[in-house]
Structure formats: structure tokens, C-alpha cells
Amino acid sequence: MKIGLEIHFQLKGVKLFCSCSTEGEKSNYLFKRKMTPTMSEMGHIDRAARYENIRNRDFNYYTSTNSCLVDADEEPPHMPDDSNINTAIIVSMALHCKIVDYVSFMRKIVIDGSNTSGFQRTGIVGLNGYVETSQGRVRISTVTLEEDASRKISESGKNAFYSLDRLGIPLIEISTEPDIKDENHAIETARKIGFIVMSTGKFRGEVDSIRQDVNFSMGYGRVEIKGVSKLSLIKDTIKYEIQRQKSLADISGIIKARGGTEITDFMDITHILKDTDSKIIKAGLNKNKKVFCAKINNARGLLKNGNYRLGRELADVAKNMGIGGMMHSDELPGYGLTDNDVNNINNFMGIENNDAIIMVITDPEIITAFKSELDERLKNLMSMNLAETRAATEDGETRFLRPLSGGERMYPETDIGLIEIPLKRLNSLEGLVPESMEDALNNLKNNYGFSQTEAMGIINNNLYGDFKDYIKVLNEPKIISRIILQKLPEYEKKYNKKLSGDELMEIFTMANENKWGRDSVEKALELYVSGKYPLKILANAEELKPLDAGRLREIIIELMRTQEITEKNLIYLLKNKTKSSFDARDAIKIFENIKNNS
Amino acid sequence: MKIGLEIHFQLKGVKLFCSCSTEGEKSNYLFKRKMTPTMSEMGHIDRAARYENIRNRDFNYYTSTNSCLVDADEEPPHMPDDSNINTAIIVSMALHCKIVDYVSFMRKIVIDGSNTSGFQRTGIVGLNGYVETSQGRVRISTVTLEEDASRKISESGKNAFYSLDRLGIPLIEISTEPDIKDENHAIETARKIGFIVMSTGKFRGEVDSIRQDVNFSMGYGRVEIKGVSKLSLIKDTIKYEIQRQKSLADISGIIKARGGTEITDFMDITHILKDTDSKIIKAGLNKNKKVFCAKINNARGLLKNGNYRLGRELADVAKNMGIGGMMHSDELPGYGLTDNDVNNINNFMGIENNDAIIMVITDPEIITAFKSELDERLKNLMSMNLAETRAATEDGETRFLRPLSGGERMYPETDIGLIEIPLKRLNSLEGLVPESMEDALNNLKNNYGFSQTEAMGIINNNLYGDFKDYIKVLNEPKIISRIILQKLPEYEKKYNKKLSGDELMEIFTMANENKWGRDSVEKALELYVSGKYPLKILANAEELKPLDAGRLREIIIELMRTQEITEKNLIYLLKNKTKSSFDARDAIKIFENIKNNS
């Protein structure tokens, strides 16, 4: 088993090839484009490209508050901002890559409409590195800097709708060699790589800001699984794929033993079903669609039967071509079709023994193209040539997307010259290269006294970089840790307000200057998040003025007059009594002093 | 009594200061303008101009298929087309005017919105001429060439809506001196002038293509009555005006005898009428308007009482300011107001003896301006200073429009240089100067044998010029006259199709070449108007082939077999029997021949 990962991280700030912000919202201005599969550099029309073209689609784009003529493919790309290239260099260095002398952006043909240009611009920044893991080094093939695609809003018929808000956001793509041993190792590797990117402080950190592709092979060809959205899903996805390929091997064996299989031409069987009660078929006929049926010999019982799910593999082809759904004999009767309907169909199709059938409801024009795609896919499956591009689903499964894209999908981006990375620049960036996760863990444990769990908490929440910034202004690791892990999220939720890193930094600076204790820092934070005081006057807030010893003594005496006070309930009761802060140790001293003297 | 006329004739072809056609339709593109009363050349703001401004209106213009940036006042005027200037010269010559050496276009300030520029461009072409009438010469002051105004579509509140289709159509304005003796003489004069313009062949001849202004004076100041739409209304209008001025003289006398009059300030009497059942008042109050009332002493019984209609004179002021209507005490109780309402008002206003009241329902802002206009008008009326601009109504009455515009409304159109009219040009145009109506009548009667009635028919229907053209190609005055006066209008109505002069000319030419008789010409005309044949093959139409004597004989014999034929019914029956034409005289000869021989 060979597993490789390609992990994409969005960077925040400015888009890669224009001056738009990475943050923005969809607008209502809409335009429409076609995509034409052009020749790639070797003179081929790329196979994946041609496949998409069959669908002859209309791509509709909504502009956004962070899009411009570059995103609309109405203006050549601008030179990328230094900051984005620097981040890619820093990550490359942390992954022990060789840095290129010149970044040379390429155009990678993508004609599913997700890029208005019809290609994604991408350039290698680092290559041939590695990341240390518990199971040895996992080699890094490349670290590339590329532009993110448009965000798909919806799809209906031949129309796809995208928003330009995400298009052009810088992505760092890190590709490993297939050195990963198993699913748990994959997760560890992903986490270690992620730590490095996040430590740069440039990671965008929104929903969807990380996306993983998994390359997987167990001997039947390389499967590229696109878009595993969460780290935790990597495991499920790999497990699912192992199981799927094993089962296909079984199916292939059975069919071979039965004498092989082929799909007949599709027959129009609309007339047979013109009086059916099946709602799904009636709906199709009302839209002037026809029902087509083809026979697959020797496939009966393998289309859907326990782990055998050949039907689903074929249905994916239908789905990709916009054909609503596919029915097959292992599901029939079903879909509202009666035994009688099924018998009529079987008779018409001349079904015998192990013959299976598949049925689709669709426009007649598309049926020839569909049959040709279906043939190709069945042939590949039966010969256990499983190399293909698959999509990860949200529940840890995968589904067929398209044949594997060839390497020849790329040619140079001529609108942008080579970007030189001189040694001087590398040297100036070296100080910014992040530690590895191990080093960070050790740093937190050894230098700041955190437990393994606490340290992992900071790391897993992508707070290590922030922590290191904060500790510079307030040398109170525990206070900072409690605030960034617990209190800040709590207050932000309570008051429905997000704090920026700069704001928090100012509060910590204030805490240091005013020598606030833990309670005062947290109180100050809440006062600020709640909107009661602006930063300018926060330090002078009434609530933060520590009670002097005399006033504290008065309050404690008053408390003692009305109820039983012990060292244990003293602080709790005091806090209820006064809004001002006080030093708990002072209070206890005073309390004992009073008690002893009374 | 002094009467003068200003008659405006639209010319057809191209607009005066741009290249748009004079014909076109309103479009839906709308734009809005304000008009600002600018200083006129003598440093005054023109009085009429200021009056209009009080209304502070929004002027909305619909473009048309025959408007351009010039009509929208977004481009300087173009030099006028030679053809339009030539027509004005020809008319001037026919009216025995002196022609100017240079046409110098002026801007005449017009800020009722009817001109997008805020002025009408106009230039004198001829001056100091005359037209002969049965009561002696009526002097012509000027013949000017000017641009027509926009066509008013509607008006609502402060918004006026115009269409640009009419704006810029060339107008020839012919102004007489006040030499006209009475209303019948006015009509005769107008007719004689009209004949000359129409004889040029350039008259537009659509509805509204002629508009007359009447200048009238009987000793109380010059009244300019705008827009008498039909010739026949001139008479009614003059009669109405004589009666109105006489009655005002009476009213003025009565009031003077009573000790004079004044209008008090308007009082807000809304509170008195807050519970009234008067629908008109309730509607106004619902629109947040207020009811205002003013007292006019010594005017009771003169506002509306037989011929005494002072109320109407004052109501015109309200109407011009966009105040819906005015009520006055001679009409009360009325408008749904009860005796009780009226008593309450009278008590509140302190009405005694001959005091009259007027009431308006309006926005409070406008009331001061209204009062000031009202005062001025009442003062003028009482001093019998009746000089003003009035509008003619469709039923031959007149109503107050605005104070008289001063001569100083004009200054030079600087965007167009002087247009030289050299002697050479005058000489070349002399041949085109039309005859006078007398000469034309004599020509028709003496040279073509028409009766006075027939000749007047041709002249009054503006067909004299056409007739002279047609007679050149077909020397059959009676046939032509019958066709242009009767048959053509009949067929055009029947087949709902308009023929151009060129088409008719071709048919007459054909008639001459084929030596058609009256019937054939008329048949040919009907065949063409009905759309059965295009001009190219009309002459070869089956229906126009005359029956030869043999065939005619056969048909007559057949007819005689079935019914009683006389010389009287022969032609009628023959026409019913055959679509082909035949010579009636031949037919009768044949018939008699048969009858005699049988």
C-alpha cells in the first residue's frame, strides 16, 4: 500500500495575482463563459479536459467585493506579492526543501469552470524535502504556490454557478511522496505539515482553508482522491478505498469466471413503461425524456449485493454526465416499478441467466456519449485498472470523478516572468522558518512548563505562533494559555464579537504594565469584549482598580458580620460583593489577620 | 378693433437644426431637466420667464425615433438645411416681403419646458410684405423660420412630460400687422396666406401642422391668444374675447362704483372644515393639503353671475400654479359644502355686505406666491389693463396663460453664424414662387374649365400644387380632379393604405401612356391601392386590358338574353358582369347596333 498526500493551505492577506483582499463577499453581478479544451503542450488534447467538454456546460460567475478584472479573466495577472512568495519559501525551508532559483508559474488546464481562465496558475517554490514522523521521514516532492479556484454556488442542468470570492486566494500545496504507511500515519504526517504552515502566521484559518488530496495505491493503479475536507476523514477515506478496491477485485474475478462482460447498446424502452406508476419515470417522461435500457451480461448480483457495488461505479458515470440516476436489475423491482413492469422490460431486453440491466431516464442526444464513457469505465474496472480521480465525500467515502489528469496539462504562464529568488532573500528569511512540531512541543513543555496535553492543546488549536508572540509582552504562560484556549473563545461567543490578535496583544501589554493578576486580565478581557470600554481607557476602568488594603479590610469585615466566612468561601463571596479586583493572597492575609485579631 | 394674426406652418422633410426627419414616433427613453430664467439681453429677467419659474417645475422628455443630441440640448445646433430656408424665401416672396441679406437666428426665451434649450430659435427671412384681401391689403410684418416646440404628452403636479418628436420641425411663421377688420376678414386672410405656403409643396400637412395666434385689441391692451387650432375657431375665439372684455369693463365699473376692491391675506380655515362632508375638501385634506380662504371686498355677485365671470379670471391664476381649483362665494353653497359650512366660513372671515370670498385647497408653501400673482392680476383687471397672453381652448374660448412676453426675450443664437442670401440665390428661386389664391382660382377655372366650386375644392384641400404636377403627365383635368378629390381618399380609406405623391404620379404617367379612360385610371388606382399588383406590372393587369369589340359584343348579347337592357342600365350591368375595362361609348354603340339589328 502506498499513500501520498497533497495538502493545500490558504494564505490570508492579498490574492496571488491581483490586489484584491482574500476576504470578501459575493456580489450579484453575473457573467457567463464557455470553456474550450485547448491543446496542451505535447499536442494532445488532455484526456481529462476532453471528458469535461462532453458536458458542454455554461459557467456562470458572480463577482465579489474582493474580485477584479484579473479574477474575471479580463486583465492579465499582476506580479505576485512578495509576502506570499516569502511564506512559500519559509514553509519550503521548514520542510527541508531545495528552493528554486526562479519561481516559474505554470498554467495547469482546469476546464470544470472553477477557474475563469481555464487554468490554475501554479509554481514550484521548494522541492525534494522531507518531514520527520514517528515512522521515519516522509519525503516532500514539492511545495508549490498556486491560486485557489472559484467557489461553486450551485449547479443546475448544464449551468454551473460560481462565486469569485475564493478565486485567486494563495494556496500553498505540499505534496508528499507515497511514503505513508497507513491511515494513522497519514494523519500524523498531515498534522506535522499543517503545524509548519500555521506557524508562519499567514494561514487563512477559515472554514475550508485546508483541503487534502490523498493519493492511494494498493497495486491497481494510482487513485487520486480529491478534497478530503477534514483531517479526521483521511482515515475513513483510506479505509473505504481499500475496501472498495478489494471488492472490485472480487467482482472482476467472478465476472472473468463467468466469461467476461460487455454492455449492449441502449434501447429506447419508453413505450414499455408509458403506463407505469413509477413516479420517477413519470416525472422524466413529463420532461420529454426517454427511458433507455442496456444489458450487461454476467453481472447479475454484482451490481448491488453486500459489498459488491458495481452498479454504483457505473452510476457515477451517469451522475457526472448530468443524468439524474441509474437503475439496475439488482434493485428491481423498486423505484415504483412493479414485477410486471420488470418482466416486460426483461422480456423486451431478452434477459437470461446472469444478465443484468441498467436503465436511465435522459435526453436521447446524450445516450451515445454516455455509452462510450460507460464502456471505457467498465473495461477499466474489469481489467482492474483503477487509476482515476475520485472525489471524497463528507461521510468518508469516495466517488468516481474523472480519468486521471495527465502531467501534460501544464504550460508556462507567459504573462508573468520568472521571479528570481536570490540567496540574499533566502538568508533574510531564514530567521522566520518555523520550528517543527516536536521542537514546539518540547519548547512548550521544557521552557514554559506545560504538560503534554496543554502543549498539544496550544499546538492543535493553531495557537503556538500567537503564544510565542504574547509571551514576549506578558511573561505569564499559564495566564496566556488559559485566555487563548478558554476565556477568549468563551467571551467571544458570549458577546458575539471577534477579537483581532492586535487587540489581544494590547491587553496583554496592558496586563504587564499594570501587573494584573489572572483575574484582572480576564476581567479586562471581558470588559473589552463586552464593549464596555475602548482600549484607550480600559486600563483605567473602575472595575480594574485593585481595592487597597483598607477598603478590602472593610468589605471583609462587613462580610464577616453577615455570614460565616472561611478561607475557602472568602474569595468567592468577595467577588460577588465587589466588582473591583483585588489580590486574593492579600485578601486571605487580611482575613486571617482579622480572624486572628478578633 | 384691431386684429392681427401669427400663423405657423410646419414644413416637412428634415428638422431645422439637425439631421433628423420631421416624422417619427415617441420612444421610451426619458430624461429630466430644470429651466432657469436667465437674464435677457437688456439685463432684465423677463417678466413672463419669471412667472413660469415660480412654478419650479420638472420637465421630462421622451426621446423619439426622430430626435438626437441636438433635440436633447446635448449638442450645438447644426447649420439649417438649404431646403428649409428656400421655402421661407419663396413664401416671403409670394407675400411681397423684402428678403434679408443675412438670416440671423435669434434665441427667444421660452421656459415652459416646450424647448429643451429654454429658447426657441427663430430668424427673420422676409419683412414688410402684404397679402391682398377683399377688404384691401393686410400688411405682413415678418416671415420667420423657426423651430417647433416639443409635444406635450401630459402634466401631473410639478411634472410636465414632453415628447421630442415635434421639437425642431421647421415652422414658417407669418405675422400680419393689426390690419384685419373683423373675424370674417381674419379667416379670409388666414386662408390666403395658407394657400401660399401649401402651394410650395413643403407644407407638412399633418394634424396640428398649422397653428394660429390671434392678436386682438379693442382698446384695453393687446391680448395675444395662443394656439387657435382650426381656422373655423378664429371667429368664435374673437367673438368670445370681445364679449369677455366688454363684461370686464362692466365689472370694473361696478366695483369702482362700490369703492374698489382688494384681496385680504389668505387664512388657513382647515380647522373649520375638518368635519365637512365635501368630497373635494376631504380628498385635499387626505393629501395633507390645507384650505385657505381670502376675502375680496365689493366683489359679491361679480364672480359668477350671468356674463360676470370675475371668478374665472382669478381661477386661471390658481390653475396655472398647479392649484387644482378655486371656489368662490358666488358658487356657495356648493362643492358639497353645506349652508352651515358656509356660515362658519363667513363668520370666521367676517364677511359683510358685498364681500366675496375665494377658497383654495393647496400646500401651504405656495400660498404667498399665489397671493402675489392674484393681487397683480386683480389690479390689472380692475384698471382694465388687459394686455396678456391667453390660450385658445378647443371650444373657441380663451383663458389666461401668463403676462405678455417682452420683446427682450430674444438674443442672438451664437452657435450658428449669419446665413447669407445672395441675390443669385433669390433669382434662382423666383421661378418657384407660388401664385396667389386668386391667380390659382383663375387658372383652374380659365385654363382647365373647372367651376368655382370645383376649383375651391382643389384649393381648399391643398391639392393645387399636386394638380399642377399631375396635369403635366396626364392632360385630363377632370380625371385628375375626380381622383384626387374623391377616388383616392375613398380607396385609401377602404384599403387602409396611404399613397405617396410619387406613386400617384406613376399611375397618371401610365394612364397617359396606355391612353386609359376615366374608368381604367380609377380601376388601376384601386388595383394598386388594394395591393393586388405592384407598379411594375400594373399596366399589364388582366383587369385593365380593354375588351375588344367582339368580346364586348358577346357579353352584351349574353346580358340581353337574361334581362331587359336599356341604354341607361347597360354600363352598370356590364361592369357587374366583367372585370375588364371597356369603352363605354363603344359599348353603347354596340348595344344600339345589336338592338337595331335584332
Place this chain on the structure above:
Amino acid sequence: MKTGEKIDFEYKGDSYSGIFIKNDGKITTIKLSNGYNISALNENIKILREYENNYVAQDNIREIKINGKNEVYILTTGGTIGSSVDYRTGAVKPVRDISYIYNFVNNISEFNVKQINVANILSENVNSKYWIEYARRARDVLNKNAGVVIFHGTDTMQHTASALSFMFEKLTGPIILTGSQRSSDRPSSDAFINIEASINFTKSDIGEVGIVMHSDTSDGTVSFHRGVRARKMHTSRRDAFQSIGIRPLATYTDGRVSVNNNAMKRQDENILNDKMDDSVSIIYFYPGMPEEDFINIAANKKAVIIMGTGLGHVSDNIINAIKRLSKDTYFFMTSQCLYGSVNLNVYSTGRYLLDAGVIPLGDMLPETAMVKAMFLLANYPDNLVKLMKSNLRGELNSRRILEW
């Protein structure tokens, strides 16, 4: 005879009265009593009698005294808006007294408007000396905490606006240039609403130089265009001025000012660098342009703004000329397309131009680029190239969005 004198005269045998307007040696023009002018050959006119000059300009405009709290100075410099027609002769003359504003302009009762006649010049004749004078006068007004509106001819208003934009490093308020496409003697003139908007804009918190003109053909909304991004795009329409590649900074409709977020704000002082170097020219490339023509102009200039085709291209012979001259002359590239940005990285011609020493100016307008180079040559000669390529006053956009 003097203009305005009453006369009796004979024309082609008839007698008339009128007011003498002028005699240009060939043609006599006389205003008749009905208001029409008659222009006749001198030989056809016979003067019968001259009367005493009875013409007295009666100026019975109501002098509405308004002393609003907001002081605004109008600097008149000439142009259509600052002129009026002599109603008798038809000649255009400067307006010496703009008190008519109080009669004809709405929504200005809170202002106290004063007038300073700075120049009387057709805007096509304006040059850098005038820009400097206008800038100094504007600074003086702003330093008094008053608003400043400049009446300017529309032909080169964009050049003046750019010049003022660059010369002022800081502004305590907007400097507004306004003009009109229809002269103010016409009832339909756009001047009144443009003036109304301009005066009201002086109150806004914008700290930029702007051109204030109609937003469209209607007398409704008036736009405040950023001076360095405005261009006259129509010879005669009211909305001739357009913001190129950006939205107008603000609009005015019926008394309401609405400011766009991107406008720069007032600052706390006025800083004026009132120097300009005239050794800059604009060359408009066309296919077949002879190399000699290009060299003739460029050779004695410190800087040349080229208006190239498309993304910023010229023919090979011109590239050769640039190569020869670029040691001594700065060459900057803009596009005659006017909309969009130049980009010399896309085609080989662009890359050759870069090699030859041409500096691309993004989407900077050619006129703005010329004025900017004049400003920088005079004030920041050592940093010229860097500053030309930097966005100083909003003249250079990094984003061009699809919606306009």
C-alpha cells in the same frame, strides 16, 4: 454710432426703428423693436436718424442677501461657466458679478458665497503658470477655513484638476472645479445645478481635488470625480466627464451629498508644492508613425508620455528611437484605449519596450501622467521613476472591477 443707440433706418426702401448693434465693415446688424436682429449689407442700409443713447442696463435682479455661516469662495478663471453672452452682440464675455447665483441656484442658503476673479482664459490656453496661480489662490481660501470652487472651462479641466491634485500634498478640504457644457445664459444651462452641487460639496469631508459635473443627461444627480481620474469623454453632453476605472467619489442630488468610502479625507493642513517643469509631452502613437517625428519631439524633453496601442505598444521603429533616447529622456507608457491598464509583460513588444527603458504606468490616464511628470520633475527629480510608478493621489488603481 455706438452699440445700444436707438436709430431710424431704411432697408430696401422701407423705414424701421431699431437699436444699433454693430457694423463690421461689410454687414450692419440692428436689433428691431420686435427683438429680432437684422443683418444687412451696408449698401442696403441707410441710417435716417440717430437718437441719444437711451440704453441703460437695468439690472432689476432681486438682490437676495444671504449670509449663511459657510463661507465659499468662487474663483473664476474663464470658460463657459464663467462667461455670459452679451445679449445684443452675441459676444461672450466674462461674468464680473456672480451674484445671480443667489437668484438661480437652489439649496445654498446656508452659504455665504464670494467671488474672486483669478483669470479670464479659455481653458485650451491654460498652462502650468495658471495651475500654479490657481493652486495658490485655492490654498489661501482653504487657509481661511472657507470652501473653494473654481469655475473652469471644460476643455482642459482634467489637466488643471490633476495639476492641483499633485501640487497639494495635503488638503484641509476639497478643491472643486466645475464648469458647464451649456452656457449659463441659457435657461437649460447645466451651470446652475453644477454650481449648487459644487457649493454643497465644499462642506463634505473629502480632502481631494475634484471635478463636479452632471452624472447623466438629466438635471438630477451631479458627480464629484477624482481629479486625477476624470476625463472629458464627450464633446458636448452634460455628462461629458467620466471617472475612468473608478466610481465617482461622491454624488449630489437635491441637497444631499453622498460620499463614497474611497474618498480621501480632509487633513489638518494645506501643503502646496507649487512648482512645475514644462519639459514633458504626450505622443499619440499611430501605425506608420515616422521615427523622425517621434525623435523630433522626444529629443528635447525630460519626459515623454506615450499613448500606445492596446496594452501599451508601439511599432518597432519607435522602440528603436526610444532605445536611443532613453538615456536622457524618461519614457512612460499609457494606453490610447484609456480604459484598462497597460501591461508590458504579455507580448514581446512590451518586453522589448521594457528593455528599451520604457516605464509602464498601469492604468494612469495619459493627461494625468503628463501633469504628474511635470510635477515630479520640478519637485522630486531624484525619485522620479519610483514616484511615477507609485500611487500618490489615487491616480493609479491596482484594482479594476467588472461592474463598470
Place this chain on the structure above:
Amino acid sequence: MKTGEKIDFEYKGDSYSGIFIKNDGKITTIKLSNGYNISALNENIKILREYENNYVAQDNIREIKINGKNEVYILTTGGTIGSSVDYRTGAVKPVRDISYIYNFVNNISEFNVKQINVANILSENVNSKYWIEYARRARDVLNKNAGVVIFHGTDTMQHTASALSFMFEKLTGPIILTGSQRSSDRPSSDAFINIEASINFTKSDIGEVGIVMHSDTSDGTVSFHRGVRARKMHTSRRDAFQSIGIRPLATYTDGRVSVNNNAMKRQDENILNDKMDDSVSIIYFYPGMPEEDFINIAANKKAVIIMGTGLGHVSDNIINAIKRLSKDTYFFMTSQCLYGSVNLNVYSTGRYLLDAGVIPLGDMLPETAMVKAMFLLANYPDNLVKLMKSNLRGELNSRRILEW
């Protein structure tokens, strides 16, 4: 090593395989097996092994044979649309074979498209010699009763279109120039739909020279602009070409051609006057323009097209220069506003210009005016002024309507 040769090499200590692309003396570029190019300093690259050249261009495009009844010739002349990127080096090269049209262009099955390579030139280098060559080639095609589409660079497409318009006194069909703003090697290229529309327009009954490009940013409607009234108004957008002051003559959407009434119709023969006189230049006026510069250019020209400000104005010193030169040189006035018409009757400057001998050209576009003068000087020198002021090919509009 030759481009396309497979090699093994070492970079910073690691070994890789790849395909050699190029070595420019300083930088070596190699395509890695994953498709990326790596560009490295020569000193960092060590070639380990060279393989036999295994690169064979495999052109497995399906050769769809279409033999529609309507013959169309595409004349390629260069420009973005007639070029493609060399996928390995990134260099742009002319397309020698446009058979890809049959694969990528829809709705052309009824056509039989053939290609003639006429030139391979960047449009900024096109001059009158090329115009004449294109015109002759187009005539030859039209004389065969076939349709003609010219692939042209967009930078000066408007000049070429104007030149063809004037040179053809009569046309038996449309001559269509088309181009693209995104190169045809991109999936998003506008070329395919522009070509589709162009080929379909050859069937229309228009007898004019047109520029066929996107109507807006979407791949939907394509406009047929009258050649003499089209102008590139944006450096990079698909809809850069605009009809100035008129509506496009026709549009194409999804297989449907819709022709505007104002288009001139096909005539019964092709009449070509293929002469041009190069002695014409365009001068773009700006305030402060030195008289000497103007004289230097104008003095040795037969005709000069001035791009004046506003309604067609220049400064007084330029008027003086014109006065001196107008005996020997024709001066024509257009406006740098581009939209709207010049008018020299409105302001005194205009009247002085008329006196100095300047001939106003209404709303004629400056580039069109230049080409027209070149044409008339060569073919109708005796009637030049009259013809310049006359509308020959729709280059002069007498009506400008408000709606656009």
C-alpha cells in the same frame, strides 16, 4: 541539447529527470516529469545524461471533415488570435494550421473553411503596405463568391478596418476582421466564439468592413462593428471594441445573426482602390504644447489630423502655427473626447481655427480620419476637402442619439 530532449540532471545535490526546454546563457529551464518547469541558474544545474530525442509531437485531434456549402477563407495576419503558445518554451508562434477550428468552434457545419497565411505581424507594426496586401487578398476571395475573415491583432485592428473600408468602393460581401483579447491556447479564450460569429457573419447581406468581437464580458453575444466607427476602448477586456456613436451593425448569438437596418447591403461587384499616401499624421494636443513640436511634425506632411480638446480646440500658439502652414498642409480637426462631434462655430477658438484653415470633421474618429486622408490623398487628391467632409462609408454621422 535540443528542446524536447529527455535528460537526467542534478540540482542542488538531488537528481531529477526531465525534458530540456532551453538555456538562455544564464538560466536553464527544464520541464519535470510532473509537468512543472524548473528554471535554475546554470551553475546550479549539472546534466547527468542525455537521452535520444523521444519527443514527437502527437497531434491526435480528431480530423472532423466538414464540407459545408459555404466557402470561407480565413486570412491570418498575426496577432493574438492567429498565434499560439509553444507549450514548452512559452514562446508565441503563428498558427500554421487552423484546422482546430473544426474541433473547437460550434455552429459552422455548413461552412467549408480554408486558410491563407497572408502575414505574421504584430498589429502595432502593420502599415499601409499591409493594408493594401490584405485588401487585395480579400478582394480575390470575395471575387470567388466566398466569405472572408481576417485574423488580426487587436491593437490596430480599427486602423486596418478603416483602411479596407475606404479602399473598397463597392463590396459583394462583408470583410470581417476578428481578433482575441485572450490567446487561443487558453480554454477561456474569446477567440472561439469570435471566430464562430465571424464565419456566420460571412453569410449576412452586409456589404461593409467590420470588426467582430465580444459585445460584453460574457461568452454570449458578439458584435459586428462598422470598421470606420469602431475603437479599442479597453486594454484587456473581451468587449474592448466599441462602436462609437452608433449601434453595432449586427449581433450574433448562438447561431443567430441579427442585422441592424443601417448596415449597407452587398453590392454586385468589388471595386478596390488600392493606393495609400503615408504623408498623414495624428497630433494629440495638450495644454502647453510647444509650437515648435507641432511645426516639426506638420511641416513635412500633406495632411495632419489634430485631436483637439472638447469641441475641437487647441491653444492660440498652435492656431498661429496652423495659420502659417495651412497653405501647404491640410489640417483636420477631431476631438480627443472621442465621443460626440467637433463644432468650430460655438467658441471663438473654433472660429479662429476655421479662419486659420482648419477643416472640422464632425464626429469622425481620429484614426478613421487619418486613414481616410491617406486614402483620399492617394486616390482623390483634387477633391480632398469635399470628400473628407462627406460621409463615404458611414464614418461620419449626422445624428447622434441620446440612448447610447
